Amino acid sequence: MPVIAVLLLDGVPGHHVTVPAACFGTADRCHPWVSYEVRLCAAPGFRSTGGPSAFGLATPWGLDGLEGLTEADTVLVPGHPEHPDGPPPEVTGALRAAAARGCRIGAFGAGTFTLAAAGLLDGRRAATSRALAAGLARRHPRTEVDPDGEVTTDGPFHTAAGVLGGVDLCLRLITLDHGVAVAVETERRLFLDLPADDAAAPGAAVSGDGLGPTLDWLETRLDHPLTLDDIAAHAGLTVRGLSRRFRAETGLPPLQYLLRVRIQRAQRLLERGDEPVARIAARTGLGTPANLRHHFQRYTGTTPSVYRAAFRSLVETLTWPEDGPPERDRP
Known part of the structure; x- marks a missing residue:
């Protein structure tokens, strides 16, 4: 261990x-x-x-x-x-x-x-x-x-x-250690308490011989329209084979996995910047602000604006001010 x-x-x-x-x-x-x-x-x-x-x-x-x-x-x-x-x-x-x-x-x-x-x-x-x-x-x-x-x-x-x-x-x-799918689900469980997907039972870990390169490729192309055919072509699989592999290695169908990663990217952008929702929707491949709000609400139980405000309030509670910790605590 x-x-x-x-x-x-x-x-x-x-x-x-x-x-x-x-x-x-x-x-x-x-x-x-x-x-x-x-x-x-x-x-x-x-x-x-x-x-x-x-x-x-x-x-x-x-x-x-x-x-x-x-x-x-x-x-x-x-x-x-x-x-x-x-x-x-x-x-x-x-x-x-x-x-x-x-x-x-x-x-x-x-x-x-x-x-x-x-x-x-x-x-x-x-x-x-x-x-x-x-x-x-x-x-x-x-x-x-x-x-x-x-x-x-x-x-x-x-x-x-x-x-x-x-x-x-x-x-x-x-x-x-275990691939992006495990990290995404870990963060989801840590912070968002998102509803579990009953159709997505945990499978085997993503290995270097599995979908790892395709998952990395998806991360770099979230702002592009991606279809099952696009993902299957990159993985060198048929669409049916891709679906089986995704369920086995990530516990999710390909497009559900892609949506989860897009929501996670939206979270990161909301946490770390002041970009408007329209820009975040474009950067994550979710298209329109309405589409982003719909999926964000579904998977997090809140809206992008409320999430951003709540996250920053939490950060202010748990971290020092911008000018650093009190003088005695400075390294």
Whole structure:
């Protein structure tokens, strides 16, 4: 069973602690072929989470939770407040040892500073929260910093902003492990509580020999009109064979799967920008604002405008203001 070791430094925001378990646990529960073990590993000096609602936490693992990984599993470093002398040397040493063993290593929010302090991001691209990007570039000039906080992958290192506790990063890792269909359904179950499709029983995981290339191709052409014949031609299958393969590998018929991905893309655009609904409808291939609203309401139970407002309200509740965390919490 793949192990996700979440390394907790003192003062880590509470939602940064709970989100990895929620994401990987949801993927595990909703897909019989997915299996993860999430370990919360306390770094030396860890006492409690930070604000806005601090709580104590007893964990069964310390750095031994990282050191015990003998295969290339995953270590995640969430955000944390500033440690005046940098992260403890035991932490940077454990991260370097994990990297040397071939572990996949991720960080989000201020956690990216810890990877940089360990020297793991020298000469690499990386991301952190937008409010902290300039500070990361200044403190670690050998790291190429993405100013927008998008999930950034460079070799075995995956970094991102800390919005909603690193959900985007966790979903990216799930996509790499099990394909986009599993990540889409995981996000759906996490946030939207969309009605289950009784005709779409879970099937086998998407493998490298299956529909993976066609699913990736669909992601790049959502703004195009796509028919069953188009998708079948790309997959090198008959329409009947395509339908059988889609049900087996994604649990959905091809056009239902395509619609789900379009709705997910609409969600992302609503969350991350101010584009009007008409523009989002065009970019997602849903055509008109009326068509977008119809399908969005059907699958999310709300309208695009209400979803955008609710998401941003949630982000404001769970994240620091645009000018960053309080001074004592800055890395």
